[in-house]
Amino acid sequence: MEREAYLRAIIENEPECIKILDTEGRLTQMNPAGLTMIEADSFTQVAGRPMLEWIAPEYRTAFAEMHQRVLAGETLRMKFEVIGLKGGRCWQETHAAPMQDRDQVVLLAVSRDISAQVRAEAQLHLAASVFTHAREGITITDADGVIIDVNDTFCRITGYHRDEVLGRNPRMLASGRQSQAFYVGMWRALLDKGHWYGEVWNRRKDGEVYAELITISAVRDALGQTRNYVALFSDITEIKDHQRQLEHIAHYDALTKLPNRVLLADRMHQAMVQTRRHDGQRLAVAYLDLDGFKAVNDRHGHDAGDQLLMAVAGHMREALREGDTLARLGGDEFVVMLLDLADVAASVSVLTRLLAAAAEPVRIGELVLQVSASVGVTFFPQPEDIDADQLLRQADQAMYQAKLAGKNRYHIFDAEQDRSVRGHHESLERIERALAEGEFVLYYQPKVNMRTGAVIGAEALIRWQHPEDGLLSPALFLPMIEEHRLAVDIGEWVIDTALGQMASWQAIGLAIPVSVNVGARQLQHPDFVPRLRALLAAHPEVSPSDLELEVLETSALEDLNRVSKVIEACRDIGVNFALDDFGTGYSSLTYLKRLPVAQLKIDQSFVRDMLDDPDDLAILDGVIGLAGAFRRQVIAEGVETVAHGAILLQLGCELAQGFGIARPMPASELPGWARAWRTDPTWGRLSAIDSHDLPLLFASAEHRAWVQAIAAYLHGDSLSLPPLDPRLCRFGQWLDGDGLVHHAGQPAFEQLQLLHHQLHAVSAELCQLKATGHGTEALARLPELQQLRDALLTQLQRLLP
16 A cells, blocks of 8 residues: 555655556546646546547547557657637647556556757748748858858858858958948847847959848847847849939930939039038029020931930030039939039139030031020028029029020029019018008098188008008008009009098088099009999998099100090099109190199108298299199199298198198097197298298208308318308399399398398308318307397398288
């Protein structure tokens, strides 16, 4: 019993499976190791069941045969796969022998789990199959790089037999195309990272160089020590050749073999970078178009045209310097890039040779063909930052200028002019957006009768309420649109907005006519009158007679007949016209007679300077006289002071506008201003003077002009000294002439004579101070001179009735 217990203990603890099968193949005994292999929790779970239940189906027949042979007395070995109760699979190697159990023979089997061994063998088999059949070449070396095995693909790619390379180093394949540094980097990666991947150029046994894409990996043992290197590589020579062909197609013109647009862009970028690095050097880009090439194509066919292009391209290439680039963009368009120029002049000789080369006659069979070239040139760097595409566009623009100038020549791009054009275009786009987004507003400047104080109307003046720059004057944007369709769009917006505002004012009891400026482009638009009718119809509450259109004198004279007809048509629907800035154009009595305007508007430049410029005063008097002669109403702009208004009233002009009356204001402020407005008391007392008293006004202007000239001399603004002799100045001549004849004996005239002599005496003293180096003292006494001037002007006014 003790021995039996001992044997049972051995069996129970045996790591291999021990089992007994009866004559029917049923399981009668199995130790714990065996139960584990078939995933049984206890022997009672499997006792008496056929062992075939756990044998994989493909091995059951062989197992049953083995069972019978063992029962017949043989001892056998067998490998088979077992499927456990829970679906797990494992490989077993079984040693089976017959055993007598009482009156029958049973099968005693000892099985061990060989799953790991089977998997390893499968992997080895797979590896061997891959090694043998792989389409990639495989090289295995030891840790020192000595070849210990290669596969058949290696031999096919390199041309070497296996026994020719075993024991040698892979460097035997080196082509010499890679530098020593290349291999140093490769080995550094292998040592640091354990792998390397890249392209290598090697040499076959027959000497042919080929390209391979290779991966090299280090094989390390359990201790991390490198034991072998394995390299897998593919022959990519055909791929590289095809890639090279594709790159050539992608970068070169198929016909002329010149660089194409893609390669040109790359070279331009590199050239621009290089030029930036070298101060003083310039890069020239020339855009070239053949003159007359289309005629050759049309007359002689595309084959002749192609041959001509190839010949001309060859001639031009020979005309360039080494390092310059000639590229074909397509058709008969080429680009030349000239490097390392000292200045613009350095390009002239090359451009001249280029033109001569393009114009060389070309013989094609019996034909002799000849074209020329128009060339546009631009240079880099430029004051503004610019890219390669912009350079090409500049050269293209210059080329068209060369075409327009007569062809067979070159034209250099004007960057300053282009900036102006681009800025103008960008400004037009911004103005158009401002109109669409409602950024324009109207301000209104009142027009009054200075003598009666009546508010007779207002002029609508456009402003731009810019979101970043604030309120902008029309002088900053209207000149840009004079010749653009926007002039019409904005002009109509102004009329429509002004009519709407008039309606709003009428609704609160303020009836005030409004004048609107109309530009030449809008006025001469074929649909001007119909569109004006439509705008008026959109505001039926506003009378057409309350709208006045102001047209510049210069605009009206551009097409007198047409403008006259437009004004007549507008007058028929009740809208009157005023001739704005009158006196600044080329007026003649004929023009004034033929233009059916209701009002003349005197330009503010004459009004502003009339106080001390006798010539402007004379023009003003003449314009007012013309208006009266032609029965036109007259209004003056630029009334900035009470003195301006006073002289205008004395000349017979009662209507005016200007800062001395009111500055332009938002529409919301005009009603309040109109209620509060009162004319200056001085203006209310003045009326037009008789013609024989006009010399007094001119005398005032002469006097102011003389004092102003003295002040300019003392300030150093003028080197010209006006006459200091009281009898030689123009005012003195009036005193001794017409003044004495018409006003002698009047107290005011006697005061004039006294003040005039005092003023000249003080002026002489001040000029002497300046001449002797006491200019500061002279300037300090200038108010004394101005007081005498004002006193004299007061006495002059007293001579007027």
